[in-house]
Each structure stands twice: as C-alpha cells, then as structure tokens.
Amino acid sequence: MPKPLNPKCQLCSKLPTSKAKVLHGTQGDGCWNPKVCHNRRSFYRRRTQNENNGTEIDAIAVKPPATYFAVLYLYKEPGDKPLHALGAELWLGQKPVCRLEPIHCFGLTAGKIRAYTDQVLQAFAKQYDVSLYQYKDMFEITSSYCPVRPCPLHPQS
Known part of the structure; x- marks a missing residue:
C-alpha cells in the first residue's frame, strides 16, 4: 500500500522555493531537508498537474451571500x-x-x-x-x- 500524501508537502510545493525555505527552514518550523525537499516538491507539483489534466469537470459560479x-x-x-x-x-x-x-x-x-x-x-x-x-x-x-x-x-x- 502506498504511503499517504503529506498535506503539508502538497501546500509547500505550490510555494516558490525561496518562500518554502523561509517557512520550513531554520527560521520557520525546521522541516526543510535539502536532500529530499526539491524532489518531493517536484513530485507533488507533477502529481497535481497530472490529476488536473486527466479529468475535466464543469464548474459553476454562485455568488456567496454577503454577510x-x-x-x-x-x-x-x-x-x-x-x-x-x-x-x-x-x-x-x-x-x-x-x-x-x-x-x-x-x-x-x-x-x-x-x-x-x-x-x-x-x-x-x-x-x-x-x-x-x-x-x-x-x-x-x-x-x-x-x-x-x-x-x-x-x-x-
């Protein structure tokens, strides 16, 4: 069974590398690992692109209530x-x-x-x-x- 996707890494992959290093590097939460993060970010970006290209669904816009x-x-x-x-x-x-x-x-x-x-x-x-x-x-x-x-x-x- 494959390892589940890490939601934190999914969000991080959408950020520019410079911002990701600030948020998750030594000044941030400390989870940035240069040995794995570059490849992992690339994997998550490609996975998201492939999911979006495979199936096209219709979208509608409904104005939300203004409260x-x-x-x-x-x-x-x-x-x-x-x-x-x-x-x-x-x-x-x-x-x-x-x-x-x-x-x-x-x-x-x-x-x-x-x-x-x-x-x-x-x-x-x-x-x-x-x-x-x-x-x-x-x-x-x-x-x-x-x-x-x-x-x-x-x-x-």
Whole structure:
C-alpha cells in the first residue's frame, strides 16, 4: 500500500522555493531537508498537474451571500503561552472591509483583553450599522509573524 500524501508537502510545493525555505527552514518550523525537499516538491507539483489534466469537470459560479462577520487574530506561541499581540478584521462576504491594526498585549490582563476585543466588536458594529455578538473565528499565528513595530521580537538593526 502506498504511503499517504503529506498535506503539508502538497501546500509547500505550490510555494516558490525561496518562500518554502523561509517557512520550513531554520527560521520557520525546521522541516526543510535539502536532500529530499526539491524532489518531493517536484513530485507533488507533477502529481497535481497530472490529476488536473486527466479529468475535466464543469464548474459553476454562485455568488456567496454577503454577510458581515468579524475575525480575531491572536499572535502567540502554541500551547499555554501568553498572548503577544492581537488584531481583528471585519469581513463582508468574501472581502475584508475594516481592519483593527494589531497591538501588543504586554501587561494586559485576560479581563482587559476581553474588554478590548468586545470594544472592537462594538466599534465594527457601530461603524457599519450591523449586529455583531461574537467573533466568527479566531486564528492563532506564531508571534514571530507579529506585524507591530517596534517589537521586542524584531529589534531594530
């Protein structure tokens, strides 16, 4: 029985090599192995092309419903680590319409963070005259991708 395909490698094969090395190299998650990754990426790319060439299926387009929803971005390390930063976005259908630029959470208690995220929801609701009771989704992003500058994780050179 053949070995199952690795979804992580499938996604990686679609990236340019330079980005793949950054995401999965020593600065990323550390899974990049130059002895096997080049061949494996080529295998996954060719496999995807062959699957797409073999069978052609019809596609239709149906406009998705345009509803407002908010998402919360949490910049933190995996596990039970403290929150480094947070940001939020308001979406209408498939497009973001408003963004709260991320802020650092140093010195903020869990209660203050909760109150702040509730204020953000209220601000989105007031600005666009919609009802928002909670965030539709929360995404945890590793703190090394923190976009706030200046940041202790990214000292100025």
